[in-house]
Amino acid sequence: MISQRAIEVTTAVLTGMFGLAVVVSSTDNGIGWGEKGVDAGTFPLIVGATIMFGSVYNLARGTLVAHEVAVTWPALRRVAGLFVPAAIFIALIPTLGMYVASFGYVLATVGWQRKLTQWKTFAIAVATPLFLYVVFEKLFVVSLPHGALFEMMGL
């Protein structure tokens, strides 16, 4: 299980790292008063510093939070059950394209539950990319990625 403290600390560390990155990156653009007025890096520097100081405060407060359970194991497993396949889906989009990837993603996640018949699962998995194709490629004329694999084959 994950405690509230762990969540508070993780979030504060992440925001603090982002703040640091902003501060470091802002120095490329010049700080302070330049010939065109306030230099481009000034505002990001202030913002980055605010994020860092805020994060340090939140980190300190976060470590004082009681060790109460924020996410139980079964809940975490459910979150992972959505998160992991979704991450794989996104990782596969450049190679397989949006259509094939979404077909596989729906087939895998719905099939995994084993609550629907195979036919129904398959039907939903086919209908999803078909719907995307009709709505985006045809109606909105937005080309979704077809995938490197299929572009190689000339599709």
Next chain:
Amino acid sequence: MESNIESLMHGFGIAITVQHILLMTIGVLLGILVGVLPGLGAPNGVSLLLPLTFGMQPVSAIILLSSMYWGALFGGSVTSILFNIPGEPSSVATTFDGYPMARDGRPSTALATAFGSAAFGALVGVVLITLVASWVAQFALRFGPPEYFAVYFLAFASFVGMGGTPPIKTLVALAIGFAIAAIGIDTVSGSVRLNFGIPELVKGVDFVVAVMGLFGIGELLLAVEEELHAKAVSSKIDWREVFRTVVGLPRYGWTLVRSAAIGCWMGITPGGPTAASFMSYGIAKRFAKKGVRFGTGVPEGIVAPEAADHSAGTSALLPMLSLGIPGSATAAVMMGGLMIWGLNPGPMLFIDQRDFVWGLIASMYVSNIVAVVLVLLTVPMFAALMRIPFFIIAPLIFIICTVGAYSVSNSYLDVVLMFGFGVVGYLFKKASYPLAPLVLAIVIGDKAEDAFRQAMLMSKGSLGIFFSSPLVTCLVLGGFAFLLVPQLMKLVRPHRRRAGLEPTEI
């Protein structure tokens, strides 16, 4: 005043056409759909529709998007009452009394109470906009860069001070939004900022990508974590009961008026609908007569959050139209749309785009009526939708968000960013950081920064310009008051805990 009425009539002429009524119907239905589905909400829904509007007249486009907003506000209440699942964060407070009432065999009463109060709240919001918006805009015409920066400061300060979340967390969320807004080409100097070594980031981070991730993916992760079970009560509508309930609503007149007032206040100072509904519920509970047991299905417990939710949602458009400062996350998305359509949100709209502004305001009267009728008619249909198991809906919503993020600028990087925002959204929700200020800062961060830098150019680098006239001084001091007074109150009265007020956002 009279010219306002004239303008409104002019607006009705624009809003009431077959095409626009059709757009309202489509918008409201789509809105109810995203409102009903947990994981999809008004901000994402409106973002998803944005690309569709690029070829439209701006006034038609805003009618479609705003109708979707009203639909989503109504849709969120349907699931709150029938399933005890808030479809929108702003309808969480409706579950407290709405679901118990529906469960006790009075779903029609609960729904009619909710929709009736919501319609009243929305009406108060629109009347307020009709009467005040052009006046505020006229006043704001005098604003120069220092005044504008002061108004932005006021808006952000009120978030930190009154958002209901820990102030430093709100501050961090805001600052992250500003940093994200700064990514890409700097509009003043033309140099590339904050690309962190990723060349593609030159194009900046679009707010739609952030909204898809923060609200869409984040909510989805929360929904699977909480394992929502749709235990539906009967969704049959008894029309006679609906009629009787609506006729009986004036009995809660005081609650209605107070809740609508709270909503308007929270909508204009960007507290947003969620904070408004919780605050209104909490106050109604505190002022309740003896013997009224909140949480058991009392009508006041539905009237208070619903009226406040809708009046906040509606009046959130007031500062967006007249000042260019959106009062809620969804209003921020709509304002992003305005900028894409080539309009400049702010006081000049009332002069340059009279048809647009008054067409929108008039449409709000009509589309809220359309929304009430449609939501009542479609309750059984959308209730049936909730019976589709979540393990089928979740991947579909995920795919919709992915495609939505991709289609912003046909970039795979946006998809990856969206996923990252999703993780941030989940963490932020778990650690009670607010999401709305982050989105608002992404949308208007550049404008706030530009205002600051222009003001500095005017004063040759002296901060004294923010105290150079009574107006700008008042605005800046008001901002500091919003920022500090709530904190001081906490110090003075540390033991006083407000009933029913929970950390909220949006």
